[in-house]
Amino acid sequence: MTILATEGLTKRFPRVTALDRLTVTAGTGVTGLVGANGAGKSTLIKILLGLLPPTEGSATVLGLNPATQAFDIRRAVGYMPEHDCLPPDMSATEFTVHMAQMSGLPRSAARERAADTLRHVGLYEERYRPIGGYSTGMRQRVKLAQALVHDPKVVFLDEPTNGLDPQGRDDMLALIRRIGMEFGISVVVTSHLLGELERVCDHVIVIDGGRLLRSSAIGDFTQATQLITVEVEEGQQSLAERLTAEGQKVTLHGRLLTVAVGSPATFDIVRDAVCDLDLSLVRLEQGRHRIEDVFREEVSNV
Amino acid sequence: MSEPIPAPAPGPQLMPTGVIHDIGYRHYDGPRLGRGHALGALTLHSLRGVFGLGRTARAKIMPFLLAGVMMLPAVVSIAVMAMIKRPGLPYPAYAVTMQAVLAVFLAAQSPYLVAPDLRFRVLPLYLSRPTTTGDYVAAKLAAMALALFLLIAAPLTVLYAGELLVDLPGPPHTHDYFAALATAVVYAVLLSSIGVALASFTPRRGLGVASVIAVYLLSSAISAVLVGVLMSVSRDSAATWAWLINPFFLVDAVQVWIFGTDPNNDGGYPSGVGGPVAVLAVLAVIALCVTALVLRYRKAASS
Numbered sequence: 187m188t189i190l191a192t193e194g195l196t197k198r199f200p201r202v203t204a205l206d207r208l209t210v211t212a213g214t215g216v217t218g219l220v221g222a223n224g225a226g227k228s229t230l231i232k233i234l235l236g237l238l239p240p241t242e243g244s245a246t247v248l249g250l251n252p253a254t255q256a257f258d259i260r261r262a263v264g265y266m267p268e269h270d271c272l273p274p275d276m277s278a279t280e281f282t283v284h285m286a287q288m289s290g291l292p293r294s295a296a297r298e299r300a301a302d303t304l305r306h307v308g309l310y311e312e313r314y315r316p317i318g319g320y321s322t323g324m325r326q327r328v329k330l331a332q333a334l335v336h337d338p339k340v341v342f343l344d345e346p347t348n349g350l351d352p353q354g355r356d357d358m359l360a361l362i363r364r365i366g367m368e369f370g371i372s373v374v375v376t377s378h379l380l381g382e383l384e385r386v387c388d389h390v391i392v393i394d395g396g397r398l399l400r401s402s403a404i405g406d407f408t409q410a411t412q413l414i415t416v417e418v419e420e421g422q423q424s425l426a427e428r429l430t431a432e433g434q435k436v437t438l439h440g441r442l443l444t445v446a447v448g449s450p451a452t453f454d455i456v457r458d459a460v461c462d463l464d465l466s467l468v469r470l471e472q473g474r475h476r477i478e479d480v481f482r483e484e485v486s487n488v
Numbered sequence: 489m490s491e492p493i494p495a496p497a498p499g500p501q502l503m504p505t506g507v508i509h510d511i512g513y514r515h516y517d518g519p520r521l522g523r524g525h526a527l528g529a530l531t532l533h534s535l536r537g538v539f540g541l542g543r544t545a546r547a548k549i550m551p552f553l554l555a556g557v558m559m560l561p562a563v564v565s566i567a568v569m570a571m572i573k574r575p576g577l578p579y580p581a582y583a584v585t586m587q588a589v590l591a592v593f594l595a596a597q598s599p600y601l602v603a604p605d606l607r608f609r610v611l612p613l614y615l616s617r618p619t620t621t622g623d624y625v626a627a628k629l630a631a632m633a634l635a636l637f638l639l640i641a642a643p644l645t646v647l648y649a650g651e652l653l654v655d656l657p658g659p660p661h662t663h664d665y666f667a668a669l670a671t672a673v674v675y676a677v678l679l680s681s682i683g684v685a686l687a688s689f690t691p692r693r694g695l696g697v698a699s700v701i702a703v704y705l706l707s708s709a710i711s712a713v714l715v716g717v718l719m720s721v722s723r724d725s726a727a728t729w730a731w732l733i734n735p736f737f738l739v740d741a742v743q744v745w746i747f748g749t750d751p752n753n754d755g756g757y758p759s760g761v762g763g764p765v766a767v768l769a770v771l772a773v774i775a776l777c778v779t780a781l782v783l784r785y786r787k788a789a790s791s
Contacts, residue, residue: 235616237789257618261520265616271609275543287529288617290520299516306513316544332613337516369513 187214189340189372190234194243197229197396204229206396207243212374216366218383218390218404219376226396227376228268231342235265248339261290264333264341268348268376271329274318278309278328281317282335289336296335303331306369307361323354330361334371341365343375347382359386416443416456417469428459527623530614534631538597547600554593555639558586562643566650579647579661579668580740580749583640583675587736590679591704593639594632598683599696601628607691611788621785629778632680640672667747674739678770681777682735688784708734719755728758732766735773741766 190212197205204226221227232238234247236256245252247259272281279300286296304313307327312320317328326346333341346362347355363386366373377383383390384404392399418425426443429436432455435446445456453470460467533542539555540548565576577585605611614624648665686703687696714730731737731753744751745763757766 237612237615257523260616260618263616265613267609267612267616269609269612271613273604273608273610275547275604280542284529284533285613285617287533288526288614288619290522290525290618291516292519292521292525293529295516295518302514336520370515 188212188246188249189214189217190245190247190374192230192243192245195230195233195240195245196242197226197233197238198241204396205233205240208393208396208398209243210391210393210398210401212389212391214372215388216362216373216375216386218380218387219374219393220378220380220383220390221376221393222378225378225393227393228344229396230393231265231344231374231376234342235260235263261336262339264336264338264371266329266333266341266343266346268344270325272317272320272325275316277316278304278313278320278324278331281328282331285332286335291336299335299337300331303335304328306364307331307334308357322349323351323357326350326354326358330358334365334369338371340372340374343373345376345378347377347379355382362386413444413472414447414452414456415469415471416445416460416467417441418443418460419466419468421463421465424463425459425465428463429455432459523618523623526617526619527627530619530624530627531630531634534601534628535634537600538631538635550596551593551635554589554596555642557589558639559643559646561585562647562650565647566654569651569654569656573656575651575656575661576647578750579644579664580671580743580747581752582644582647582668583672584736584740584752587708587734590636590639590675590736591701594636594679594683595697595700595704597635598632598680598700599687599690599693601632602684602688603691603693603696606688606788607693611785615789621789622782625778625781625785628684629680629781632684633676636679637672637676640675641669644668644672663747664749667743667749670747671739671743674742674770675736678735678739678774681774681781685777685780685784688781704735708736711737715755724755725758728755728762731755731757732762732769738766738769742770 188211190210192208192210195205195208196203208226208230219227219230229238233240234245234252236252236259239253248262250259250262252259276284282300282304283293283296286299287293291299304327307330309324309327309331312324317325320328326349330343330346333343343362347358350358359382362373362375365371366386366388375383375387380390380392387404389401389403391401416425422438422441422443426436426438429443429445434448434452434455437444445452447453456470536542539551561577561582568574568576583590605614611624615621644665648660648662651660682703683700686699690696690699711730711733714733715727718724718727718730732741737753737757740752741757741762743749744757745766751757757763
């Protein structure tokens with residue numbers, strides 16, 4: 187089932203083009219939307235919610251058109267914005283109940299759902315205290331709770347791991363995974379870190395400068411981006427030649443060599459090559475799947 | 489306490505109460521109400537917020553203090569009626585007499601309605617739900633208007649109940665009471681649209697408070713100075729027009745024209761076209777403020 191689809195979607199602001207003929211589709215499960223800051227992720231979400239009219243092209247969410255059926259979409263969708271959006275003088279419970287009512291739930295149902303949802307996102311006794319005293323991690327949970335409280339079919343999470351420490355990041359990602367799997371709510375989550383989304387997404391869409399760079403299932407992604415980084419003190423050139431001669435795919439980035447891992451034997455070949463050439467190995471590590479890698483790859487493929 | 493306390497059931501039935509069972513995620517399949525419900529919820533939420541309900545104790549001080557002050561003349565009037573059997577403060581004069589209190593209430597509370605949503609960016613959450621900017625503006629205006637109406641109507645009603653109980657010689661001033669209630673609606677709508685519109689232009693509450701109070705002080709000062717000057721040069725009919733610059737006397741002029749009550753200023757209001765002009769002016773100010781609000785929020789929504 188397709189939860190969202192866009193066809194030639196374009197959004198031009200007076201000075202910038204935020205989206206440039208974007209055509210993507212996403213199915214159920216967890217979909218990652220990756221792009222650098224300013225790539226057009228937030229603009230895309232706003233268009234899908236019917237908050238911004240597209241300049242050209244069309245979009246559908248759950249088969250509904252945001253331009254004409256925005257209310258039906260917003261009833262069935264939850265949205266967690268990237269920025270802070272919580273009033274400091276209310277408690278999390280009150281705020282979540284209020285937001286549930288704003289989504290159309292009757293008061294008693296709103297209370298029940300708010301209590302449930304806050305428990306699911308991991309807020310317990312502190313939910314009765316004013317939000318002003320919360321840590322960033324707790325705020326992110328409240329923001330997530332208000333997006334889930336009306337039991338939507340899809341949630342749009344804009345940079346949910348922003349500003350969190352590594353532990354908070356892991357918790358948030360685990361929670362997103364649970365929402366997609368256990369709760370049965372489709373998730374569209376944006377991030378500028380591909381590596382982060384890799385852990386929770388079924389499908390990843392990469393956009394840059396408002397254009398689609400890549401859209402594929404997560405399996406294809408990890409395979410293609412399985413790289414190791416090798417750093418040696420000198421003799422990078424000879425090492426690169428040696429490895430290429432052994433049939434490895436090697437790219438040279440200044441002091442660093444990136445080697446594509448075809449099979450576990452690659453690691454042995456690298457080790458032997460370094461030993462044979464008598465080089466001093468500084469570092470041998472799993473390549474970080476950063477957004478730049480995908481960009482570099484795409485550009486070199488063109 | 490003749491009933492024997494039942495002994496706790498032995499064995500496995502003895503379970504601690506208050507255990508939270510993780511029953512997993514439950515979907516909601518109950519009713520989902522429409523826009524009207526959301527509008528009502530936002531209005532009620534805002535109205536509670538104006539009086540500091542559901543907020544910190546400090547937020548309750550100002551509105552309840554001012555509501556208490558609004559009640560004082562009613563209490564004193566009832567005491568006067570009961571003890572020296574003379575009528576107290578007339579109903580149509582109540583709001584005009586207490587205009588400073590109403591202005592302070594408007595200035596102190598209308599920024600609360602709109603400024604935090606702009607400052608803490610809660611607005612996008614409302615707009616990502618089945619609510620339009622128009623609904624949002626309507627709910628905020630309705631909340632402030634209801635609050636002001638309560639602030640004026642509650643002491644009037646207490647005063648009327650007091651008058652009926654004291655039972656002065658002669659018929660009760662029922663016509664005046666209902667005229668004042670109807671005028672309270674005009675006060676509430678006019679003042680709330682001015683206050684909320686001014687407050688919505690800044691996300692800072694302090695600035696909002698200052699701008700609302702400044703507009704009130706300016707309009708009342710300009711009006712008073714003009715009246716003084718024009719009276720001193722004996723141009724009394726021009727002076728009657730100058731009163732209308734103050735929004736409270738403007739509404740009083742409407743009251744005088746529609747209900748035939750006594751004017752609450754020195755020298756009365758312009759006769760002839762004065763009444764219709766005052767009504768038109770009230771409507772024009774309301775329309776201007778609502779338009780400004782709608783445009784303001786349309787801009788806020790697209791940013």
